[in-house]
């Protein structure tokens with residue numbers, strides 16, 4: 001059959017803003033393929049990749065893994081998927097990430113979601129997650145918040161200026177927040 005043009009949605013927001021949780025609901029309701037850059041990096045970290053220890057140290061410090069590594073992992077997943085609708089969660093985290101991805105894929109995302117959540121709420125959610133992530137401790141969280149503000153907010157501003165940004169109020173229950181997300185995807189179904 002005809003291979004449709006990929007539909008790419010970036011899902012951005014600070015640490016613990018609920019990106020992964022809402023992506024699961026989008027997948028369930030709208031049939032996207034979910035690619036969490038953080039999950040791909042954590043998987044690469046525990047495989048016997050040459051990048052394993054570099055990824056671990058970077059994540060532990062709350063810093064950003066070099067674009068080439070992350071873009072390669074995302075592209076590999078996109079190529080091996082038979083879906084053409086992608087939710088790319090937690091990427092791009094910097095303007096450099098964004099440019100690297102757009103150059104390699106030769107396109108821009110169709111839309112960008114931003115889960116806007118107050119810092120105190122994000123800290124509370126991350127600290128109560130308890131899944132053994134090496135970056136879920138108060139020191140790393142402080143760095144993740146700083147890196148988000150200084151490097152990721154400019155990406156969010158960039159897409160806002162392009163008219164591609166959907167800002168979602170990420171306070172409330174998971175279901176309440178999903179009711180803000182739903183209309184964004186319903187609008188692009190027809």
Ligand code: UP5
Pocket residue numbers: 013014015016017018019020021022037038039041058059060061062063064065066070089090091092093125126128129135144170171172173174177
């Ligand atoms: N929760 C969710 N929604 C809730 C709600 N409405 N009310 C109450 N609780 C709610 O949610 C976090 C926690 O809150 C969960 O326990 C959830 O049940 C609860 P989650 O959906 O996991 O939020 P999410 O935004 O996905 O948080 P996460 O911690 O995954 O965000 P990060 O952006 O910090 O983590 P990520 O995995 O994307 O990246 C980790 C690290 O990898 C980065 O710091 C960086 O070092 C590295 N990285 C790169 O270098 N490059 C990349 O491109 C990507 C990552």
Ligand code: MG
Pocket residue numbers: 019020036038090
């Ligand atoms: Mg996540």
